[in-house]
Each structure stands twice: as structure tokens, then as C-alpha cells.
Amino acid sequence: MLSIISLSIFGIVNLFLGFLKSRRILLPATLLFLIVALILNSMDWNQQALYFGDMLRVNNVFVNFAGIVLITALLIVGISRHFGNDEEHTHPAEYYAILLFSVTGALMMIGFENLIMLFVGVEVLSVAMYVLTGTDKRNIRSNEAALKYFLMGSFATGLLLFGVAMVYGATGSFKLGGIASYVQMASMYGAVSPLLYVGLLFLFIGMLFKVSAAPFHFWTPDVYEGAPTIFTAFMSTVVKTAGFAAFYKIASTAFAGVYGFWAQSLAVMAVLTLLIGNITAAYQGSFKRMMAYSSISHAGYLLLAVVAKVPSSQSAILFYSLSYSLATVAAFGVLMAVSESRQFEGRGDDRYEAFNGLAKTNPLLAFVLTVSMLSLAGIPLTAGFWGKFFIFSAAVQANLTSLLVIAVLMSCVGIYYYFRVIIAMYLKPAEGEGISVSAGFTLTLVLTTVLTLLLGVFPDVVKNIF
Amino acid sequence: MPILTTLIFLPLLGAIGLLCLPDSARPVFRWVTLVLCALHLALSSWLWLSFDKQLIGYQFTETFDWITLTLGQFGVISIDYALGVDGLSLPMVWLTSLVMLVGAVSSFEIKTKEKAYFSLYLLLTGTVVGCFVALDLFLFFLFFEFMLLPMYFLVGLWGGPRREYASLKFFLYTLAGSVFILLVMIALYLSAVDPAETALSVGLVKDRAMITDQVLDQVHLAISQLQVDPAQLVHTFDLRYLSDPANYVPESLLSTMAGHEIFGMSARLLAFALLFIGFAVKLPMVPLHTWLPDAHVEAPTPISVVLAGILLKIGGYGFFRIAYELFPDGAVYFAAWIAGLGVLSIVYGAFNALSQNDLKRMIAYSSVSHMGFVLLGLAALTPEGANAAIYQLFSHGILSPMLFLVAGVIYERTHDRSIDGYRGLATPMPSYAAWTAVAFFASLGLPGFSGFIGEFFSLMGAFNSTYVPVWMVVAGGFGLVLGAGYFLWTFQRVFLGKTWTMHDTSVLTDLTFREKAMLVPLGLLSLAFGILPGTLFSITEGYVMEFLKKF
């Protein structure tokens, strides 16, 4: 809980740091703030408690999810190298502050015990992200992405709120416990108010919008492509992790009593998400856009665990989020380095061709990206394999056979598009010269790679905590 | 000295060592690889000689705890680093060493990016050996999938003009197969427990040393009566436990008793079918074979050698070790189908081989055809059939490298592999013609060579089997005739008659010493195993007897 408070204060402190002449201090300061928050967060281990008038529940699940979010944020700040140095990013203090605020929102979403907290968390996270998406002010693509994200995001918020209101109308409570006990009782006597079903539907649609699951995913590719790459990385990791933490929590606690009602429709959406995400990703010419669709497809795998709703689902989601976040940060990090140094049609090149021959010019970057792609594709000895393994285990336990078959087939499609960039890097001749990157940037990327491989070989180190 | 670990990690360390060498050491790379492979062969020959044929079960076992995952109320899952060899895997390990050595000699023709090439080559060696000696299903799967990466790059970076397509196709096919295996693996570990570890976790015994058969029986009884708290169960991937039905929790998905159904089909049968498909892609079996001709045509000669010589064997090995040992009921249920698919592979592969103009493609289809005999022998579930299936794997592992080397010889000289591009090569290249004749005749099943034993006993086993209809055996025999047809016809067109080629005849020099050094030992080995099949049968017999007790 202290981590939430400290992060909001640190955000404000960061804004004031912006007054300083030297902008060099901002990056280390933000890193320090996040590390402090991480330490404060880990102090909550085994300290079950409710805070803020029973609105926030801190337990080990919260600590785990918050830990993943904070570590991801740390890594992303680690690869944010150009803030304040170039035309695009002229207000580094603000960006870092808003980044910290959005992490605060993510933590609120993870720990919520009351739908009010969920709503506030979602909004703190989202509003911050609208701003960050549009930070590249003079770039029309960034503008467009910001507007689309904003309109779709607030639309989703509207749906979410309508759902909350309807659930409130049916159950008379915003608390997860209150809703759960109503649902339990009502479904036992077979007298569930239709308002609850309507509310549940809208609430879920709102959440699915946020985690970009099909058929509510259409904004994702555009927004991910248009936003500055560093914030795309943030969106596809932190936002997704927090979104699924909240989603699983609400589905498995508040609405556990009407599992039969939502499991069917959610299963259909998981299938749709897997199909659309993977198949469309295979057709993309831009690496960045492919990553957007790939993030949709990973939402599909995570949905699989939500639909399964077995006790091991939670730890499966945790592990998957962690492995996915590590790999995604690395992928976007390399993309950032590549697209900044190679131009295409007057802007950073994010096509597959930009990676041609990277293995020759920058073997380290190529290796980092390869490990990240292998992890996303779920090849053994990477963290991503175990992520898939646990998700599929959960699905087997819940007997979701037909869903599994689709997920498995789609993971093969995934190999195809993840390997396209590996092909470009290793099998295509090099164009242009090597890319120079700073030491801190390289260090962060190497760290993600090492973590990915480490979790791939010894998953029990982390899995036994979850 | 832990010999099996050495066999896996010697090449892997070699690969890392090569990466650390400076680029200026370029001429050394191939020699380092060659020496390592020779050492590898020496070690596995020692393994062969010190293998006790009388003992049943695994020898040279090594077991270390690797990953222990707690699954909350679902118990614990323990993954071990467990290695061992028995009468099935020993020949395969030796074969791996042999083929890898031949491939290393053949790799001398690689002239670009040697450092990467030889590191990947050694990496491939280590992972393939790992596949054959792993006793933990998870460890097996790890090597099985990881082997694809070096293979992918070896085909993709040093291959022919359509290498990207071929390597990706190879990768996707095998991976699609292996995700099916992964699914079954998950269902398996959720169903089966490790009785020894469970005895420890419920506190039946204090120490691992106190575990006796009695204790295990006690655990089995307690599990079958659902007396063990699920949270205390220790789930496992160990093949030794997975192959014993007593270790399956009743009511679990793959238990023999529960009879769960998925899509109206028994879960165990479905699991067997999935495993079968997974390994059939690797074997390859018609209709899942289409990646093989492409991969072979594009791969450089040494990689073709390795691909045909060993990688295909992993499919056959997987049938024995995993699909059949864990799901004998499925094997019996599908026996006729499997035999039918085997016969289809034999005949379809042979007809395709007959119609090819590309020498490598012809050989690739002949591989498909030969692997069909493995399926046929295996499906028979008779001692002759199972022994012959292993024999055929081994023999094909010697002969197909020879065939691809033969194709490589001519390709290296003219960069043309088309069969109708040559005529009467016997005149300018007499010893090449002679050794090609040896390879072809051995492959088409001439008595006296190893190919004959495998094919003949496969057919005989199938004939004696109650599971395989006679007409399939007859059709398989017809495939044998076709095999003779395409090999002889090819030989006649390329080597006999008046010398004619569209290339400059001056490049048609006879075999070099290096090429002879590869072809001659392989030819002699095939002859030796053909005359003395007992050398191999004496090793596989014990395993096969145990294996067939399950059916």
C-alpha cells in the first residue's frame, strides 16, 4: 500500500525536478523512485490487509502483480534514453511523472476491492496513457493515435461504468465481497436479477476493451503503431498486466457464482482473439504493427486462463504476464534503437526490412531480439514457454479441450510471424551501418534477456512465489 | 565419469568454445569439430561395449532434481534431469556419434561463416544425443524442440536458393507436431505421480534410501483408493513412472480406469493419436512428410546427412519410447491404421521417388518410403516387427547419409543434381560409380546389406501379426519392388551408357580421399550389420521383450 502512496508522491516530486537545469538527473531519479516503490511493495509480503475504507486489498497476489508492473516500468524507464534530448520528447520531467502516475493507477487496478477503486485506477492509468500516446506533438500519427485511444478509451470507460451501475442496481454493493455474496445467494435460489447479467456483460466488455481482446481490439493496432515506441512498450505490458489482474479478480471473485453465464461468451471471445490476433499478425509488413497484433493474441492466451478459472489460473496469469512483459520490453527496445537510426519515408523505419542483417551489424541487439521472439513464440528454455505451459495446464485442468486445440494451432501461426524478424536479421544481407546504443540501454536489454532465459531454465524460482 | 552427461555436454561446451575462438582461427574450426566428433564416437563406442546386454531396464542412469514447482492444492510437479540408455537408445546414441562424425567430415566443404556453422553443428549434436538419452519426458521435449533452432539456422543460412522457405517449413511442421506432444505432456503430468517422491512427501518414509518395492506398493494402493491428499501428490514427467499405469491417479484424465472422453473419444486414445501425429511429422509419415523433400533439397550436404541420418530417427524413437510405452492401449487400438499409414508411406514415397528428377529429392522420398517400414514393423507388435523397426531405423541411419553424400559428390562438382543431366558417369568416375552402387543396392534391400534385414523382418513381423491385414504386407512388399525400381533406374540413367553431360567433363573427377573416407566406412558398416545382424539384435532383443509385455 505504501508503494501506491509513495509513487504518487514521487510523481509530483518528479514534476518539480523538471525545474532543475540539468535533465540528466531525471532518469536515475525515476529509476530510484521505482526501486524504492518496489522495496516498499515487497515489504507488504504476507501482510494481508484492507486499506482506504476497505477499498484496497493488499495481499501476496497484489504484491506479485505490483512487482511485475514495477519491474516492467523499471525496464521501460531503463530504455528511455532520448527523453529531453530530441525534438520529440521535450518535457522529460512530465513524461516520467505521468509514467509514475500511470503505474499508480495500475497498482490501484490490481489491488481494488471496491468497484469505485477499480474505476479510479482504470482512469488514472488511462488518462495518463492518453497523454503519453500523444507526446510526439508534431507527428500527425501520434496525434491520431492519441485521439483514437482517447475516444475508444473513454467509450470503454462508459461501457464499464454502465456495467458497474447495473451491477450496483442488482446487488446494491460496489464491494467485491458484497457482489459475490449476492451472486452466490441469488444463483443458488435461481433468482438472479436480469440487471446483473446486463451489468456483467457491459462490465466485461469494458474490461475487454482495455485489455484489447477481440472483437473490441480494433483500436489497438493503430494506437500501438502511432504512439512513440517507448509508450507502446508501456501500453502493451503494464496496461495489459494490470488489466488482466483486475479482470481475473473481478471474474473469479465477484462473479464466480455465475461462471456458467460468462464462461461461454468469454470462451468465444478468447477464440476470436486468438484467431484475429495471430492470423492478422501474420499479414503485417510492419514489425511494430505485428507486435500490436501479437499483443492481442497474447491477450487471447491470458483469456484462456481467465475462462479456465481453476486455482492455478492466477499463478499462470502472473507468470505469463511476467514472461510476456520481459520479452515485449526487449522487442520494443530493439525496435526503438533500429527505427531511430534507419529512416523510411521520412520517419523511423519499423518495417521488417529495417532489421535486415542486424545480426552482422549489431549481434547483441539481434540476439536480444531473437530471445525475445523465441520467448513470445513459446520455445523451450525461455520464460515464454513456461508461460504457455502453465496456461495450457490450467486449460487442461478445466477441460477446455476445443479452446486448447485452437490455442495450440494459433501458437504455431505465432512462430511464423515471430520468425520473420529472425529471418530478416540473420538470413538477409545487411543494409546500412551498425547502430550505436548507450551502455545503460544495452544493459537493460541484456537484463531482460538474462531474466527471460533464467526463468526459462529455472521457472520454479519465481513460480513458487506466485 | 557421468558418461551420458559428457556425451551431451561435450559438444555443447565445444560449441561455446568455438564461439570464444577469434575469427583468425578460422582454419581450426573444422578440425576442432572433427576431433570432438571423433571423441564423441569413441565415447559412445565405449558405452556400447560396456553396455550389459543381460540387464533389463536403463543403464548408466543419472538423476538430478532440476525444477520443482508447487501447484498449490494440486500438489507438486518435479522435473528431473534424468538420463539413461537401454537397448533402444544405445544404438541411436552410437548412430548419432557416427553420423555426426561423417557430417563433420562432410562439413569441410562449408566455406562461409565457419564459426557460426560449426558451433551450431556441435549444438545440434548435443541436443540430438540429449533427445535419445533423456528419461524425463520434459527433458526429452526440451531437447526435441531446442534441436530445431540449430537445424533451422543450418538450413536457413547455408542452404540452397529457397532456403528460407524450406527452413521455415521444416520448423513450422515439426513445431506444430511438438505442440501436440506438449498438450499430451501436460495431461500426463496432471495424471501421473512419482510414487517414491510421494512416499516422501506424505511422510511414509523419511529417507529416499528407505524406499522399497513394498513402500511403492503401499503408495500405489493409497493413491488408487484416493487416500492421498491431492496437495501432497508429487507429479512427474519421469518416463519410468509414466509407463506404469499404477502411477496414474484414478479419475485423472489419462488414467486407464477413469475412461474420460473428449469429443466422444477416449482421452487415452486421443492422447496417443496426438503423440503419434507429433512424432509422425518428424519421422516423416505420409501425409505429413511434405517438409522433408524441401528441407533436403535446400540443405547443404552435411546437413542433409544429419537430417536423414539422425533427425528422422527421433520420430521413430519417440514412437517406441513415448507413444507406445505410455499408451499401449492406443497402440493396439490404432494398430491397423498405423500399419496402413506405414504402407501408404512405403508405396507413396516409392512412387514419388520414381518420378523425381532431382537426385536429392529422389533420395528424400526414398527416406519416406523406408521410414514406412518402421511404422509397419512397429504396428505389428511382434518381436520380429519391433526388432526390425529398430533395425530399420539404425540401418537407414547408415545408408541415407551415404545416399546424400553420393548426391553431394556430384553436386559439389557441377552444382546440378538433376538425374537426366548425366549419363555414363561410370567411365570418368569409376570408384564413385562403385560406391554409389553399394549405397543404392544396400538401400534397395539387397541381401547381405543392413537394409535387407530391416525391411525383410518388418514384413515378416507384420505378416505374423494379428493386427495387420495381410494385404497390407503384400502392398508393403510391392513397395520393396518399387524401391528396387527407382534405385536401379536412377543408377542406370546416371552411370551406365555412353558418357554424356551438359557440364564440362573436366570437372568430373573421381572421388577424393575425403569423400572415400566417408563413403567406405559407411558402406562397410552396412555390409557388416547386414551379415551379422546379431550384433544389433542382441542389444535390442532384451528391450523388445520388455516392450512387448505391455501389449
Place this chain on the structure above:
Amino acid sequence: MIPEVVQRIPLQYYIFFASALFVIGIVGVLTRRNAIIIFMSVELMLNAVNLLLIAFSTYRSDPNGQVFVFFIMAVAAAEVAVGLAIIVMIYRNVRSVDIGLLNKLKW
């Protein structure tokens, strides 16, 4: 507990009315091309929710719902600030707020 005045209009009426407003908002978002109008439609959706919450809250004599309304209003105001800023930013670049002109990214 519930005042007579309130009860004169049944709860269903509020639900239908709020739902109607909400649907109008959704249709507005989906069909209009002007960013500002889309934005207003979103606000309409939020206000429908507010109305719904207040109605439920009153009929249940539970203040929680009305507290939530304050949260929605406050957060919506923050959203407006950001949203209008984004729209102004776009207007500066393309001199229009028609989302039809925004096709640099495949929609």
C-alpha cells in the same frame, strides 16, 4: 425510508430512461465523424450512468451510489481536460477535427 415523491416514478422508468440516453450516446460515438461530437456522446453515456446510479442509490437508500457519481464527475472532468487538449493538438496540425481525415494509420 424512500421518500414518497421519489416513489411516484417507478425505478424501471429511470432504468429505461438512462438506458435510452446511454444508447443514444453509443450510437453517437459510432456514427458521428466530428471528434467533439463523439466526445460529447461519451459524456452523454457517462451522464446516463450517473443518472442510473443516483436512481439506484435513492431506491436503495444507500449513499454509496451517489458517492460514486462524484467520482465519475471528477474523473470525467480530468478526462475532458486531456481530451480537449488532444483535440486542439490535432486541430493545430490538420485544421480539422473530422476523424475521417485521420487515416494515416489504417483504421
